Amino acid sequence: MCGIVGHIGEGNSAEILIEGLKRLEYRGYDSSGIAVLEGGSLSVDKATGKLANLTAITDHKKYSANIGIGHTRWATHGGVTHANAHPHMASDKAVVVHNGIVENYKELRAELQAQGHEFASDTDTEVIAHLAIELAKTINDETALLKAIIARLDGSYAFALLMTDFPDCLLVARNASPLAIGIGEGAYFVASDAMAMSSQTQRVIYLKDNDYAIVRKNEALIYDKGDQCANREEVIVSANPGLVSKGGYRHFMEKEIHEQPDAIAHTLSAMTDEAGTLTACLSEDELKNMTGLVMLAAGTSHYAGLVGRYWIEKLSGVPVTVEVASEYRYRAPVTSHLSHAIAISQSGESLDTLMALRHAQDEGLKSIALVNVDHSTIARESDFILPTRAGPEIGVASTKAFTAQLTVLLSLAIALGRAKGVISAEEAKERHEELQKLPSLVGKCLSLFEPLRPIAHELSKARSCLFLGRDSLFPIALEGALKLKELSYIHAEGFAAGEMKHGPIALIEDGLPVISLLGADALSQKVISNLKEAQARGAKIILLAADDVADEVDFASDVCRLPNCSEYLMPFILTVPAQILAYLTASEKGTDVDQPRNLAKSVTVE
Ligand code: M6R
Secondary structure, X not given: XXXXXXXXXXXXXXXXXXXXXXXXXXXXXXXXEEEEEEOOEEEEEEEEOOHHHHHXXXXXXXXXXXXXXXXXXXXXXXXXXXXXOOOEEEOOOEEEEEEEEEOOHHHXXXXXXXXXXXXXXXXXXXXXHHHHHHHOOOOOXXXXXXXXXXXXXXXXXXXXXXXXXXXXXXXXXXXXXXXXXXXXXXXXXXXXXXXXXXXOOOEEEEXXXXXXXXXXXXXXXXXXXXXXXXXXXXXXXXXXXXXXXXXXXXXXXXXXXXXXXXXHHHHHHHOEOOOOOEOOOOOHHHHHOOOOEEEEEOHHXXXXXXXXXXXXXXXXXXXXXXXXXXXXXXXXXXXOOOOEEEEEEOOOOOHHHHHHHHHHHXXXXXXXXXXXXOOOHHHHOOOEEEEOOOOOOOOOOOOHHHHHHHHHHHHHHXXXXXXXXXXXXXXXXXHHHHHHOHHHHHHHHHHHHHHHHHHHHHHOXXXXXXXXXXXXXXXXXXXXXXXXXXXXXXXXXXXXXXXXXXXXXXXXXXXXXXXXXXXXXXXXXXXXXXXXXXXXXXXXXXXXXXXXXXXXXXOOXXXXXXXXXXXXXXXXXXXXXXXXXXXXXHHHHOOOOOOOOOOOOOOOOO
């Protein structure tokens, strides 16, 4: 989380930094700021809250600097205050922006305070600026200074440091948090991701862990952790997408919900080879070599993995475990029965997922990145990439990336089942044909905004609610609950419908909304019994159901009918109304749909 940006060379730094921050706001929106060096002096402007609060200040100022750094914050250490907003300055001579956590900041702060340094914030970051000032008393070479600074830091960081003593360069370094250098015409850039620089350049160098660099207007000298000059490959990232607009919708989330038919269709075509066979981007040999999978992910991506497990085990017989990345990375997992680890991540940058993947790689597993961002860290560090083609997802709540992830996982299940001979080529073809109908089925669900509006109106008054599903709809219940809680701040939990009687049923009281996901499948009668048990205890059943079974729940208070489809498509079809319900409920409550409180789109801290 947090986004950093820097510029040196041709162009107006302040304007370039603000433009970069607009593209980085998805990484945090607690506060933002820029620092520029003009006429030998550093000046800092910052504001709490959305970037608009910063631009309200910067729009009225004249800047002419050609070197500067900027930051958008997701608070970790220290509250959301002006003082804690980056950039952080020390002695009017050093200013820093940072993404990550300096784990030994307390010791460093105490040490620096003992040396006379006065701190202005509660952040871990500020120590970097003071450390730079302290070390610069005895080190007058910028490269040696940067090396000395990072030698003192524990934890994760990507930072950019600007000092009056070295007015013609930015001192940057990365460890665990992402950092890229952009090469422009007479200018260099640094940023947390390539998108932040995309209006300036498509030529990008991704720093590796423990790299550090001195960036000037016409060169970037990069060093590896052994202090050797490192020749990092320059890559061309796809053309400047421009600042993604809402395209006439009220919110990015609403737009992204509507983009799902296209996202699924594009992803499906990426999963299909030139002959029209669903291969999931893997060779026949690689598929045959898959003997066991572990999926590593967080949040919504984790729920995609849980759905994928039902499909892959059923269609291919390959055992699958699905792990919360932040737990997996510190476990001693047994991997002897596994061949591949799949990291599922929209951003490809979630630190927990990246670290879990590295852990699995260390255990000898081959790595697969299921990501929406081709040049992301997880993609770059994996043996194979299974791309989702959802396009930029701006809303913090994941929508189209999730259904695109499901598309990849169902494609993989079918391809794997065929390669393993568990399903015949005919069945694989049939499943593929079924999948090709998905964009239009999902398209039909987009007409549910109006029917769901009165339900959302009622739901917005609830303090708590439950989501129930079974089989591959159980993870959709988890996802539905996550969407509702992150957007509307209503307490919501998802349960496997059959698990209710083992405890959660005690939560049911008169009028508790229970959002019930029901497909026309082998378990539908069992789910209906579970719903009856909840209703008998006072629950208000809000039914999202396939048309064929909807009438069987004649005790539901509200019914949302969905197109009938095969059990494999049902998780997609039930996801859409769950997203819409969360969106409409949040809109009723007037919460910030695209940037809910306390969240960030890309979580690059532990
Ligand atoms: O970029 P990732 O898929 O790795 O992100 C994982 C989670 O942080 C993310 O899915 C999060 O749960 C979203 N807010 C869900 O809407």
